[in-house]
Amino acid sequence: MITRSVASVDSLTWQEQLAGSIRDLKELLHLLELNSFKADTFESGTLLKESLLDQALAANQDFPLRVPMAYLQRIKKGDINDPLLLQILPLKEELSGAPGYTADPLSEQIANPIPGLIHKYHGRVLLIVSPNCAINCRYCFRRHFPYQDNKPGRDEWQQALDYIAGDDSITEVIYSGGDPLAASDKQLLWLTEEIVQIKHVKRLRVHTRLPIVIPDRITDHCLHWLTSTDLLTSLVIHSNHPNELDSHVGSALKKLANAGVTLLNQTVLLSGINDSVETLQALSEKLFQMDVLPYYIHQLDKVKGAAHFEVTDQRAKQLITKLTAQLPGYLVPKLVREMPGHPNKVPLL
Numbered sequence: 293m294i295t296r297s298v299a300s301v302d303s304l305t306w307q308e309q310l311a312g313s314i315r316d317l318k319e320l321l322h323l324l325e326l327n328s329f330k331a332d333t334f335e336s337g338t339l340l341k342e343s344l345l346d347q348a349l350a351a352n353q354d355f356p357l358r359v360p361m362a363y364l365q366r367i368k369k370g371d372i373n374d375p376l377l378l379q380i381l382p383l384k385e386e387l388s389g390a391p392g393y394t395a396d397p398l399s400e401q402i403a404n405p406i407p408g409l410i411h412k413y414h415g416r417v418l419l420i421v422s423p424n425c426a427i428n429c430r431y432c433f434r435r436h437f438p439y440q441d442n443k444p445g446r447d448e449w450q451q452a453l454d455y456i457a458g459d460d461s462i463t464e465v466i467y468s469g470g471d472p473l474a475a476s477d478k479q480l481l482w483l484t485e486e487i488v489q490i491k492h493v494k495r496l497r498v499h500t501r502l503p504i505v506i507p508d509r510i511t512d513h514c515l516h517w518l519t520s521t522d523l524l525t526s527l528v529i530h531s532n533h534p535n536e537l538d539s540h541v542g543s544a545l546k547k548l549a550n551a552g553v554t555l556l557n558q559t560v561l562l563s564g565i566n567d568s569v570e571t572l573q574a575l576s577e578k579l580f581q582m583d584v585l586p587y588y589i590h591q592l593d594k595v596k597g598a599a600h601f602e603v604t605d606q607r608a609k610q611l612i613t614k615l616t617a618q619l620p621g622y623l624v625p626k627l628v629r630e631m632p633g634h635p636n637k638v639p640l641l
């Protein structure tokens with residue numbers, strides 16, 4: 293069963309890396325040297341090595357493990373508290389329900405007038421370009437989203453394009469998902485060329501975690517459709533921890549910045565992962581070194597299975613207030629929460 297090691301991914305294309313993602317829990321624990329994990333090193337000996345796998349297996353049925361090798365390489369072996377591991381490892385805590393945590397916390401299924409299109413915010417529409425993600429983040433607010441109904445074919449894309457063309461208040465199109473960069477560059481080129489023809493659309497934005505997860509995704513073909521039109525393009529990456537930002541990620545971001553793409557980052561505030569001033573400061577500083585400005589820091593959406601990642605609003609505000617005292621204003625992300633029915637994200641400070 294176990295044939296791989298945490299090896300170099302240098303010779304693989306992004307598609308091969310995506311297809312070769314780790315989905316097997318036993319393999320994950322083996323690669324990270326956690327299968328012989330000593331129980332007495334974790335929570336006063338209550339967790340046995342078998343139970344780590346068993347617990348993971350139970351939570352995995354709800355939302356399966358998925359992590360590419362390029363991301364796995366940044367996880368420290370043998371460390372159950374690694375901040376990158378905690379973002380991808382299924383855990384028993386996910387199975388205990390918590391009050392207020394639901395399957396569709398943002399009621400997006402209501403703002404979904406056409407398959408693949410979400411029009412919730414003034415002037416901006418979100419297109420679900422790819423239902424797939426390169427990685428499954430345990431806290432994801434879309435872990436229960438009905439993607440099966442949101443896999444548009446060309447005819448349905450035409451409906452979405454007609455919708456945008458028919459509303460001249462729409463000035464920005466946002467590629468989202470899943471992860472829009474999980475789609476092929478050929479498809480993205482086609483869609484972008486269609487959007488360029490709608491005159492009232494001025495800006496194109498891409499919300500993606502792929503440059504963090506598989507930095508090789510930023511190919512010349514990708515730069516081509518992103519930058520070969522008159523649209524003003526920005527790309528919002530999603531990084532939660534400075535350990536995610538290695539030199540490969542840095543090179544991918546440099547390519548985008550050099551091509552004239554505005555780079556922003558959004559972070560989800562996660563208990564036990566990035567809820568300290570030091571971590572958030574290091575994240576902002578490293579992002580800036582890589583030509584990225586911090587944009588939003590989100591309070592967790594209350595999705596079923598993610599309650600153990602919650603940081604209270606009071607603590608979140610304290611953290612950002614302290615961060616503001618440490619950093620120039622442009623390195624402090626806006627603390628926001630999404631609220632169902634609100635016409636924009638709601639600032640908490």
Ligand SMILES: *Cc1c(COP(=O)(O)O)cnc(C)c1O
Nearest residue numbers: 410412413416417418466636637
């Ligand atoms: C965040 C978000 C947007 C974009 O909001 P901005 O404040 O412009 O970044 C658009 N649509 C949805 C559904 C969103 O969640």
Ligand code: SF4
Nearest residue numbers: 425428429432470501
């Ligand atoms: S990459 Fe984004 S959309 Fe995909 S699972 Fe992670 S948080 Fe969710």
